[in-house]
Amino acid sequence: MGGTRIDSALAQPVAAGCSVWGATLRTDPARAALLNGTAAEALDFQEVLINPRNNGHAAVVIIPAILALAEQHGVVGERLLRALWIAFAANISLAEALGRGHRTAQAGFRTTSLIAPVAAALGGSALLDDDLDRACHGTAIAASALSAGLLSALSPTVGSYSQDKDLAVGFSAQHAVQSVLLAQAGATGPAAFLTGEHGWLASFGFDTAQDGFLSADPLEKHLDSFAIKPYPACFGCQTAIRLALELRQQVPAGQVVSVVVRVNAGSARSLSTRAIDNDLAARFSLPYVVASAFVRGRAALEDFEGEALADPQVLAFMARVHIEASAEMDQRQARSGGFPAALSVHALTGESVELAYDGPDAALDAAGRDGLLHAKLHALCDGPLLATLQALVTAPLQAERLFGIGP
Incomplete structure (x- = not known):
């Protein structure tokens, strides 16, 4: 197969x-x-x-x-x-x-x-x-x-x-x-x-x-x-996943009272499911991807399949995740064409921290962007296949350079 x-x-x-x-x-x-x-x-x-x-x-x-x-x-x-x-x-x-x-x-x-x-x-x-x-x-x-x-x-x-x-x-x-x-x-x-x-x-x-x-x-x-896409989920979830992974460094999952996810209106409507019946539902659920990132500290292929979908810790954390449509995110998306998101995390200590990005690679330098791509390719395959996959990913950009079109 x-x-x-x-x-x-x-x-x-x-x-x-x-x-x-x-x-x-x-x-x-x-x-x-x-x-x-x-x-x-x-x-x-x-x-x-x-x-x-x-x-x-x-x-x-x-x-x-x-x-x-x-x-x-x-x-x-x-x-x-x-x-x-x-x-x-x-x-x-x-x-x-x-x-x-x-x-x-x-x-x-x-x-x-x-x-x-x-x-x-x-x-x-x-x-x-x-x-x-x-x-x-x-x-x-x-x-x-x-x-x-x-x-x-x-x-x-x-x-x-x-x-x-x-x-x-x-x-x-x-x-x-x-x-x-x-x-x-x-x-x-x-x-x-x-x-x-x-x-x-x-x-x-x-x-x-x-x-x-x-x-x-x-x-x-x-x-x-x-x-x-650095993470194996819908693109509308990518920025929220990165934000969750970064903010959990400041507020561990066990200290989180609630997480508010602000996204554009379309994403708030279409990515709001809490019924995680299969892998596709998980990949198109902002509550699930944010909860999974906070609990597991990663966003890997195995988090979106099999027994991982029924993890009681992740499902319980989902109740703390709240999705809000944001006019500001609508405006930012209209300007960039990307999928911006903002996360606010409220802790047991009373502390609140917030972070926002216009996309999953926003504010990253070239090395940071290369790191996301490298991690993704290794998640997909290793050994001899890795070089082949890298060539496939970069082939269109190589074509631009070949014909003197791109940078």
Whole structure:
């Protein structure tokens, strides 16, 4: 088995096929992208776009899709890096054009499912050849035949946290691969698939769509807009975890009377569940992640699975954690596109301490940021795999430097 329990159910073994990460199984490129994307998302240890217009993941779709195509066609080196850069840069422009309307009011489409497969299809097309028509058709097929993914499972009021979140990412990676291969075989997609009357923006942009972002110079899209998540939880929980880990050094868990977590209104609403029925619920619960960090003094993969979810010390501490929506945090998020948080800890001594950050790596120097990344990579794997993972994480930035785009 690879990173998920569905490998054998969804993959047909192909002796000369593409790799399924974490397994000896090899399969066709579309299924490899499906399984690898699902496994990458299941860890909830991925990257997030930090942009005032939008957020969402990209690498968990783009890298499984493009690497599967590259492995199938034997593409390595500069051309592979170029394809990755194209996909990540396109993801930024698409996210900015879309805005956040697809997740407001009664709409509940997954940002990653709407944006990343379209960007991955463009990058995957550029990987295989330089034919503009085939690239346009591959991207058009991807945008027009999306498996959009709903947010129905990620609702504290419903409480049905389920694996559809992980599968939606896997299906997005598979969809990108299939769209590219169909275009390579001669299939065509519609014209004006992004900005047409019933195109991608008209269908999913709601009241926040701005098509001008699609014509912006892609060379201005620097890939350091993608932030790495240091802890294996939802990005909206990352800053609160860091704050909890730091503040417990001043007030140990046994001395805490209460913890007030102030976040933006959206996070306060969507990350408030206290019913920790499975690992996904834990990763999307501010009460759980803060309690776990205070009690355990860490935020590790094993804290979000199995018996750890029923730890009586953590569950009891959750009653001391209070979540508040903050207009100040709304304003800070609108300026930066990140997920700021503030924690106030009240101790048995009567002392109160408070700390706030705009993001999980705020106020850290380069060494501090590198330390977070190094700790994360070691948590994911060790030995020979570590160097490979480091290369994958930095590949898009290497591509920027290769083409004289980045710093």
